[in-house]
Amino acid sequence: MEEQKLRSVPVLPWMRSPVDFSLFEECPLDLLPFLDSRLKVPLHNMGISSLFPVQVAVWQETIGPGDFERDLCINSPTGSGKTLAYALPIVQKLSTRAVKCLRALVVLPTRDLAIQVKEVFAAIAPAVGLSVGLAVGQSSIADEISELIKRPKLEAGICYDPEDFSLELQSSVDILVATPGRLMDHINSTKGFTLEHLCYLVVDETDRLLREAYQSWLPTVLRLTRSSDESFYPCASNYLPPAFNSLKTIRRFGVERGFKGKPSPRLMKMVLSATLTQDPSKLAQLDLHHPLFLTTGKRRYQLPEKLESYKLVCESKLKPMYLVALLQNIGEEKSIVFTSSVESTHRLCTLLNFFGDLQIKIKEYSGLQRQSVRSKTLKAFREGEIQVLVSSDAMTRGMDVEGVRNVINYDIPAYIKTYVHRAGRTARAGQSGRCFTLLREDEVRRLKKMLQKADNKCCPAYSIPSSSIESLHVIYTSALEKLKETVELETSRKRKIGFKSSRERKGNKTNHSKE
Structure with a gap:
């Protein structure tokens, strides 16, 4: 076929x-x-x-x-x-x-x-x-x-025609x-x-x-x-x-x-x-x-030679806890977590940072941020001051950060092309690396078909003990409440800024009309 x-x-x-x-x-x-x-x-x-x-x-x-x-x-x-x-x-x-x-x-x-x-x-x-x-x-x-x-270079005391410059x-x-x-x-x-x-x-x-x-x-x-x-x-x-x-x-x-x-x-x-x-x-x-x-080879889509792919099957509502448990298992290894949008990136990173003392420094990296902020975050990640980046697909193309050991697809990519580019942030230049994908049960078949296009027929399940998930329930509930409060605060602030900008625009129009 x-x-x-x-x-x-x-x-x-x-x-x-x-x-x-x-x-x-x-x-x-x-x-x-x-x-x-x-x-x-x-x-x-x-x-x-x-x-x-x-x-x-x-x-x-x-x-x-x-x-x-x-x-x-x-x-x-x-x-x-x-x-x-x-x-x-x-x-x-x-x-x-x-x-x-x-x-x-x-x-x-x-x-x-x-x-x-x-x-x-x-x-x-x-x-x-x-x-x-x-x-x-x-x-x-x-x-x-x-x-x-x-x-x-202009010599002093000489008049020049600007058009000659x-x-x-x-x-x-x-x-x-x-x-x-x-x-x-x-x-x-x-x-x-x-x-x-x-x-x-x-x-x-x-x-x-x-x-x-x-x-x-x-x-x-x-x-x-x-x-x-x-x-x-x-x-x-x-x-x-x-x-x-x-x-x-x-x-x-x-x-x-x-x-x-x-x-x-x-x-x-x-x-x-x-x-x-x-x-x-x-x-x-x-x-x-x-x-x-x-x-190289006959396939259009090629994954890094020393990449290991894993699937992590869980319910949607439990996904953040599975991610936290996975990050705890990984420890301080340099990792990138990919989401499907800049909004998801911001919310997930905010939520993870409400999970108490994870002993892991986690930062956001997305198109919502100013270039100066992104550059500073990337520098800190390269130097090991940050262990985990939560990123939108702004990070998928070509970015080379030495020592990235793990890539985690928090949201399954829509296309094999995106999977290839995400996974390619690890296992670079002959090094080994791992790519984990968090899935619902009904997404397992889709991932399998996707990986077949890259001639990858081996994607074993990665097991997280149920006790690890259960131990996170209380703190997860608390983190969700804090996230809700933060989102409401940010939304309110954006509305005020938008209202102020609208009034300024109206004021400018009035001033122009008087002139």
Whole structure:
């Protein structure tokens, strides 16, 4: 039945014969061909001594014999090292040309993920004289502009025509990591901001970025780069190494005759996701050039190799107590609890913190919070000051927090795609991890069918002793009462703020009418 469903989905011809990067072996940095020696120190400082299979495969297709002849579509499990897979070759490529202009753009769907990716680039780029910028709306647009655009130096005593300044404006960064909305802000209103020299475009978390329009950022970027000066694009023959014998070559041949080894005046693209879409109409938006598909195995949905999945069956009204008992069993291990919405996240976190002295520090992480609050919470979680994050799906995509041992689905995800991204917060980079899902009896079959899509047929029940649940009844009743009072207080406060804002708006209208 599953095979019939898979056959009914149209698959693009180039996706039918992918490069299986699971056939590659890890490669120590000292044996990686053509790696710029200046990059070894920052990589070692990051704790990286060898590249993972997906990183080796991408290196071969960009720095090795592939030499970016084709755009790359990468479907790789969470925690497999996708960020460094594209960051390292892009930094190495750009380091060969001493030109200060914006030549690489990385687009991501959320601020937190963009900040994380920027940190990876910033760790290695300065070693080869490159600078990295961030455009995510974390600070004011004026502050971002001052970081991204270099202003001309003005000599004292000389009168200047303000219109001439725009001719002197130039990029202060070689690489920009951005979210779509803020990227469009700069395209539309920032003087001196241009994509005319862009060589590389990375679309990370592609399926999400293609699903939402984000002010038509993609067609805008493609339109602006099509009219680029071709002289800025690297020629394949200039960079193609004489040999690439140190790596095992597992490539798909058959590039169109007349294309190989010739200059490539085009925007070179890499698109990546743990759940890459196969929808031809969505992929067509990317305008890919002879795309090469890199994936692992035959399944579209891949869970981390060392992930253990468990189900925890309970009644809905008892679910908070089962969660508390589970957290007590887990102890101080770093864990993320996922809910179905930002509202549920807030209420669940508030409730858990009314459960007396759990000896566990629990914090909320959701889209309801300001960016500064989220960043502070994430930092504390990374440093071990917080043991448990209760999160909405704002945390599911790509976020990398070292040492997360457990993921808990308080609410069962609606789709296997969401399960894959949630579970991928643990068992990263070859480490082991566990994913628990709290279920009603009537949801067990649904979880089983969902996991079959990821070829996971083993999801044993996790047992919580009934005595553990019974011991929590009294404190749970008290916690519910406190939660009710808190929610009523918050609702009342919001109404007052809303009423005040309404009166201010009316007052402003009255003042305007008098003027």
